[in-house]
Amino acid sequence: MKHISKCYSGIVKKEWNRLVQDPFHTIELNTTLRYLKKYFPKKGLILDAGGGPGRYTIELAKQGYDIILLDITPENLKFAEKQIRKAKVQKHVKDIICGSITDMPMFPDNMFDAVICLGGPLSHVEGEKNRTKAVSELIRVAKKGAPVFVSIMGKYGVLPIFPELPKEVRNTKHFRRFVETGDDYLWHGKYYSHYFEPEEFRNKFLRPNFKVLELVGLESSSSYSAKGTVNKLAKDKKAWKNWLDAHYKLCTNPNAVAESAHILMVGRKK
Numbered sequence: 001m002k003h004i005s006k007c008y009s010g011i012v013k014k015e016w017n018r019l020v021q022d023p024f025h026t027i028e029l030n031t032t033l034r035y036l037k038k039y040f041p042k043k044g045l046i047l048d049a050g051g052g053p054g055r056y057t058i059e060l061a062k063q064g065y066d067i068i069l070l071d072i073t074p075e076n077l078k079f080a081e082k083q084i085r086k087a088k089v090q091k092h093v094k095d096i097i098c099g100s101i102t103d104m105p106m107f108p109d110n111m112f113d114a115v116i117c118l119g120g121p122l123s124h125v126e127g128e129k130n131r132t133k134a135v136s137e138l139i140r141v142a143k144k145g146a147p148v149f150v151s152i153m154g155k156y157g158v159l160p161i162f163p164e165l166p167k168e169v170r171n172t173k174h175f176r177r178f179v180e181t182g183d184d185y186l187w188h189g190k191y192y193s194h195y196f197e198p199e200e201f202r203n204k205f206l207r208p209n210f211k212v213l214e215l216v217g218l219e220s221s222s223s224y225s226a227k228g229t230v231n232k233l234a235k236d237k238k239a240w241k242n243w244l245d246a247h248y249k250l251c252t253n254p255n256a257v258a259e260s261a262h263i264l265m266v267g268r269k270k
């Protein structure tokens with residue numbers, strides 16, 4: 001299997017634009033920002049783990065937070081550096097580090113006022129044990145009382161797009177493995193991705209030193225299969241507002257969480 005950073009090194013600009021490319025994707029971005037705002041301290045040092053080309057790093061730096069950006073793909077970090085300069089927020093970005101969320105020895109325990117790991121880095125960590133290790137690391141580096149935010153790709157959110165990919169459904173071994181375990185070894189053709197069940201995701205954080213506060217469906221009913229129609233709806237201002245109001249009202253309901261393409265866990269280190 002090819003290393004995931006190989007994949008991301010080839011789609012840096014696409015990844016930078018991912019969350020703002022159309023109304024559908026802005027739902028993930030704006031729902032995430034809404035929950036960051038709800039739980040973030042007023043100021044402090046934030047770890048953006050798996051922060052890619054830096055969309056959240058720059059947004060938070062603009063809000064006055066100090067940030068350390070960590071990602072496994074060097075090309076993403078080079079691109080982020082340029083965007084950080086362009087946005088004139090260098091003084092808030094304290095470091096940019098190439099590394100993996102599974103092992104962060106460069107950071108001492110209890111270092112950060114908040115930790116974010118958004119858009120699915122944990123979904124790219126292969127194997128149950130390694131994902132558990134990554135979660136331990138994300139919690140370890142957070143201060144006591146600090147919020148931790150992790151979003152991943154959800155199994156039931158992505159399943160409805162499989163009928164659009166008949167070749168994948170016909171590949172019995174691949175499709176069965178996805179259904180039974182959530183493991184996908186053909187992500188972008190040849191990379192690994194894990195799609196979580198909501199309870200499986202929540203259970204990863206059930207530890208004596210951590211409290212899960214909320215699971216949030218970042219797209220809820222707008223998930224992949226509805227992408228086209230959602231983008232059309234966004235052209236009608238009033239309908240769009242009503243649609244988003246409904247999303248924000250329902251996005252923590254377990255059904256909305258389960259059907260989401262991305263699921264956010266919000267928790268706090270005890």
Ligand SMILES: C[S@@+](CC[C@H](N)C(=O)[O-])C[C@H]1O[C@@H](n2cnc3c(N)ncnc32)[C@H](O)[C@@H]1O
Nearest residue numbers: 008050051052071072073100101118119121124
């Ligand atoms: C979909 S992108 C999300 C980027 C950013 N957090 C966002 O939401 O816009 C996933 C990122 O995870 C990074 N990644 C994958 N595995 C990782 C790991 N083990 N440690 C750190 N970063 C990782 C990739 O390089 C990529 O930048």
